[in-house]
Amino acid sequence: MQDCLFCKIVKREIPADIVYEDDEVLAFNDINPQAPAHILIIPKQHIATLNDIEESDQALVGRLPYVAARLADERDIADDGYRVVMNCNDQGGQTVYHIHMHLMGGRRFTWPAG
């Protein structure tokens, strides 16, 4: 999508600190980290919100937690534990309208989220 920030990162039109890439998925460090490790994992395909996921997107979206767990393992935060979050729309705290999974680790998180 032309005006989408994360599509621009996929197309390398905007720089990002990319930590993982395959044919379908890209992961990069969050520009405003909320934890010692804070990575955004996105499908390369533009999907605006969780509400826009089609039945045929299920396998693709299912790769996001799989990649999150692999990256957590690489960073040695898997055993201590970490938080994954997907925000949806305004009240859910979504600010970039291309779905993304936050992987955050390296500190303790509280529940419920604020």
Ligand code: 5GP
């Ligand atoms: P949301 O609020 O939509 O769940 O999360 C969007 C995330 O994208 C935020 O954590 C924000 O810091 C991050 N972000 C916004 N703009 C950029 C950018 O240009 N580059 C990177 N790497 N992260 C960004």
Ligand code: ZN
């Ligand atoms: Zn996009």
